[in-house]
Amino acid sequence: MVVEIVTTGTELLLGQIMNTNAPFLSEKLNELGFDVLYHSTVGDNRVRMTQVFNNALERSDIIITSGGLGPTQGDITKEVTANLLNRPLFLHEESVAHMTDLLAKRNRSMTESNLRQAMIPKGALVLRNENGTAPGVIIEHNNKIIIHLPGPPHELKSMFEQAVVPYLKSHFNSQGAIVSRVLHTYGIGESSLEDKIKGFILSQSNPTIALLARQGEIIVRLTAKGASKNEAQTLIDTLEKQLRQYIADYIWGLDNDTLEANIGEILTKKQLTVALAESCTGGLVTSRITDISGSSDYLIGSIVCYTNRIKTDFVDVTPQIITKLGAVSQETACLMAAGIRKKFAASIGLGITGIAGPTGATPTKPVGTVFIAIDGPAGIQCQHHTFNGQRTDIKYRISQTALHMLRQYTLSL
Amino acid sequence: MVVEIVTTGTELLLGQIMNTNAPFLSEKLNELGFDVLYHSTVGDNRVRMTQVFNNALERSDIIITSGGLGPTQGDITKEVTANLLNRPLFLHEESVAHMTDLLAKRNRSMTESNLRQAMIPKGALVLRNENGTAPGVIIEHNNKIIIHLPGPPHELKSMFEQAVVPYLKSHFNSQGAIVSRVLHTYGIGESSLEDKIKGFILSQSNPTIALLARQGEIIVRLTAKGASKNEAQTLIDTLEKQLRQYIADYIWGLDNDTLEANIGEILTKKQLTVALAESCTGGLVTSRITDISGSSDYLIGSIVCYTNRIKTDFVDVTPQIITKLGAVSQETACLMAAGIRKKFAASIGLGITGIAGPTGATPTKPVGTVFIAIDGPAGIQCQHHTFNGQRTDIKYRISQTALHMLRQYTLSL
Numbered sequence: 129m130v131v132e133i134v135t136t137g138t139e140l141l142l143g144q145i146m147n148t149n150a151p152f153l154s155e156k157l158n159e160l161g162f163d164v165l166y167h168s169t170v171g172d173n174r175v176r177m178t179q180v181f182n183n184a185l186e187r188s189d190i191i192i193t194s195g196g197l198g199p200t201q202g203d204i205t206k207e208v209t210a211n212l213l214n215r216p217l218f219l220h221e222e223s224v225a226h227m228t229d230l231l232a233k234r235n236r237s238m239t240e241s242n243l244r245q246a247m248i249p250k251g252a253l254v255l256r257n258e259n260g261t262a263p264g265v266i267i268e269h270n271n272k273i274i275i276h277l278p279g280p281p282h283e284l285k286s287m288f289e290q291a292v293v294p295y296l297k298s299h300f301n302s303q304g305a306i307v308s309r310v311l312h313t314y315g316i317g318e319s320s321l322e323d324k325i326k327g328f329i330l331s332q333s334n335p336t337i338a339l340l341a342r343q344g345e346i347i348v349r350l351t352a353k354g355a356s357k358n359e360a361q362t363l364i365d366t367l368e369k370q371l372r373q374y375i376a377d378y379i380w381g382l383d384n385d386t387l388e389a390n391i392g393e394i395l396t397k398k399q400l401t402v403a404l405a406e407s408c409t410g411g412l413v414t415s416r417i418t419d420i421s422g423s424s425d426y427l428i429g430s431i432v433c434y435t436n437r438i439k440t441d442f443v444d445v446t447p448q449i450i451t452k453l454g455a456v457s458q459e460t461a462c463l464m465a466a467g468i469r470k471k472f473a474a475s476i477g478l479g480i481t482g483i484a485g486p487t488g489a490t491p492t493k494p495v496g497t498v499f500i501a502i503d504g505p506a507g508i509q510c511q512h513h514t515f516n517g518q519r520t521d522i523k524y525r526i527s528q529t530a531l532h533m534l535r536q537y538t539l540s541l
Numbered sequence: 542m543v544v545e546i547v548t549t550g551t552e553l554l555l556g557q558i559m560n561t562n563a564p565f566l567s568e569k570l571n572e573l574g575f576d577v578l579y580h581s582t583v584g585d586n587r588v589r590m591t592q593v594f595n596n597a598l599e600r601s602d603i604i605i606t607s608g609g610l611g612p613t614q615g616d617i618t619k620e621v622t623a624n625l626l627n628r629p630l631f632l633h634e635e636s637v638a639h640m641t642d643l644l645a646k647r648n649r650s651m652t653e654s655n656l657r658q659a660m661i662p663k664g665a666l667v668l669r670n671e672n673g674t675a676p677g678v679i680i681e682h683n684n685k686i687i688i689h690l691p692g693p694p695h696e697l698k699s700m701f702e703q704a705v706v707p708y709l710k711s712h713f714n715s716q717g718a719i720v721s722r723v724l725h726t727y728g729i730g731e732s733s734l735e736d737k738i739k740g741f742i743l744s745q746s747n748p749t750i751a752l753l754a755r756q757g758e759i760i761v762r763l764t765a766k767g768a769s770k771n772e773a774q775t776l777i778d779t780l781e782k783q784l785r786q787y788i789a790d791y792i793w794g795l796d797n798d799t800l801e802a803n804i805g806e807i808l809t810k811k812q813l814t815v816a817l818a819e820s821c822t823g824g825l826v827t828s829r830i831t832d833i834s835g836s837s838d839y840l841i842g843s844i845v846c847y848t849n850r851i852k853t854d855f856v857d858v859t860p861q862i863i864t865k866l867g868a869v870s871q872e873t874a875c876l877m878a879a880g881i882r883k884k885f886a887a888s889i890g891l892g893i894t895g896i897a898g899p900t901g902a903t904p905t906k907p908v909g910t911v912f913i914a915i916d917g918p919a920g921i922q923c924q925h926h927t928f929n930g931q932r933t934d935i936k937y938r939i940s941q942t943a944l945h946m947l948r949q950y951t952l953s954l
Binding site: 235 | 553554555556557558559561564565566567568571577578580581582583586592593596600730731732733735736739742743749751752753754756762817819823824825828830831832834835836837840841842843844845846847848850851855884885897898900907909926927928929930931932933936
């Protein structure tokens with residue numbers, strides 16, 4: 129089955145936004161065993177969009193589009209398809225009701241333009257949008273399938289996972305199967321990791337092995353093709369076991385595991401609580417911990433002590449230490465961790481102090497310097513790191529390291 | 542002049558890497574006044590690449606490709622063009638010399654495969670690669686122009702700036718210029734915004750007006766074409782002034798403005814400081830404020846009071862209020878704002894309490910319910926909202942609303 133992904137929107141052609149929908153859809157479709165052979169992008173223009181859709185219908189079996197389902201005059205995707213396939217648009221009452229509900233919740237009322245979004249080509253399957261007002265559609269036409277998804281990535285992603293994947297699976301159960309597995313690593317660089325498993329990378333063709341640098345980590349992706357899902361799964365299991373003989377120490381999770389959820393499970397299981405004193409990360413680590421539903425069971429809270437006064441008055445760092453050793457020092461980090469643990473009566477306290485940049489560096493403490501301390505039942509630990517990058521990259525890398533320290537510490541308890 | 546960008550490479554179709562070349566080229570070409578009307582992506586396959594090039598030659602005047610100029614068997618871009626245009630490949634001695642030099646510097650020797658890179662279609666202009674071994678080419682053919690650039694982004698970028706821009710300027714010195722401007726809005730939905738300026742959207746062709754939904758906001762993009770940059774700028778200025786008569790109240794920033802930076806400027810200018818008590822947002826609002834370098838001048842700090850005990854012991858919310866009205870209530874939010882303001886001795890205190898979900902809802906307080914309070918020199922204010930979406934979306938929307946409230950409040954002082 130040849131798939132073509134058509135992303136629509138003039139902003140893509142102006143280079144104003146990164147096209148994240150095409151790689152997302154491609155990756156997922158490849159995992160399902162489909163051959164994505166073309167990506168096309170076209171602006172919000174009837175004539176050109178019609179030509180691009182027509183061209184895609186000629187060379188591909190399944191066309192998945194993103195964008196142009198919204199309420200504005202520039203949102204023309206469904207109209208173009210309706211004209212091209214000669215399928216009149218009609219008002220889909222269920223979508224109107226869903227939209228009315230959603231708008232009411234946001235204290236907004238239905239407008240004339242909003243109704244445009246509920247216009248559906250005749251005979252189409254309607255995909256409810258759980259995260260927005262514009263429904264998606266699937267149209268089966270002369271042995272071809274056209275799927276229109278909304279442009280905002282979070283709407284597209286959830287609609288794809290929840291509606292399109294089950295649809296494709298039920299219609300094409302003989303694609304064979306491609307299974308892929310992600311091994312999340314920590315504490316090793318890309319080239320060292322590659323050196324450890326180079327023999328496998330060079331000799332393997334099924335499964336394939338790819339090393340990819342993601343924000344704050346290196347992942348190893350194994351992809352196997354088999355006649356059945358089971359067959360592919362077995363291939364992956366075997367390879368994973370072999371790889372673990374060389375890199376087991378660095379693997380902390382699989383597939384969609386997140387560090388935040390993983391930590392949550394450990395803390396819950398061990399009935400531990402945590403409190404944080406964050407300086408340079410400004411609350412980012414706490415915010416990541418609270419991205420997990422149920423985190424109120426193990427997160428007591430935190431103090432973002434962005435000024436020295438808050439560090440001394442609320443987290444028990446002594447002014448002498450700050451004067452003598454600096455707010456960015458191992459001693460300050462340790463006092464922050466111990467102080468917040470005691471103040472908030474948590475099992476574990478985490479203290480983070482550093483220089484996120486681009487200003488604030490000193491001759492001995494460059495931008496990216498950070499001290500991260502943990503205080504808990506197993507005593508106090510502190511790590512010193514120096515990270516590179518933009519301010520927000522540095523903040524993220526520090527948060528990643530702090531969460532890994534927390535994970536290791538709690539695992540050891 | 543219609544331009545089509547064709548990015549080649551199977552890795553793009555597998556979704557393994559982000560396509561950064563297409564947006565880079567698009568942005569630069571638009572600035573130069575060219576109309577980029579299509580993006581296409583095709584894998585390293587002779588038949589399909591030939592079809593895609595052919596299609597591009599039919600609908601576009603200039604075709605710029607990236608990728609497939611390297612030494613491996615999968616690098617076929619120039620061969621495909623040579624066959625398509627009937628222009629035999631020959632060995633370009635100058636490129637061989639450049640490559641030999643470069644490889645020597647890297648302590649590598651010339652291999653047979655490397656010579657592939659120096660094969661150039663007859664009659665082509667050769668573009669030296671300052672950052673790699675593969676030269677680029679420009680081929681003029683029957684009033685069309687084909688430009689092949691290397692795939693690695695840093696090689697492509699410098700070759701484009703150093704060789705392609707001067708080439709295009711000298712060949713098309715009357716392209717004029719395209720200027721675009723983004724108006725950031727807040728407090729109005731996409732369709733209501735469109736209703737207010739529908740007349741302009743329908744009647745305008747230069748500048749064009751596009752409404753786009755971004756995470757937590759709607760932006761209005763104006764794009765003008767003029768004989769010169771000045772002329773285009775004037776067209777935009779005029780239209781912006783006209784639009785402001787209808788939507789000025791909702792516009793809070795232009796182009797690359799961020800809410801965080803904007804708030805930072807206001808607080809700095811007015812010499813105000815801020816402290817936060819965050820519950821459901823878990824530190825996200827504070828973290829966003831600290832994304833700005835220099836935020837330590839106006840951010841005192843915050844307490845993430847994720848449990849009731851921290852709310853009562855550290856932020857002066859009374860247990861009675863929590864028992865009687867709930868931790869998620871207007872009263873709690875107001876006490877949090879006033880409490881943190883006083884405790885941290887800040888000019889302004891912000892209190893946020895809500896239900897990020899998916900659990901925790903009550904019959905009267907659904908998931909997404911939030912109360913945001915501000916206490917400061919102008920007294921206390923509280924807003925009540927209900928947001929939709931996933932847990933992290935809800936957190937983000939709350940943070941966006943809280944920052945807008947903070948902006949409005951400080952502007953009024």
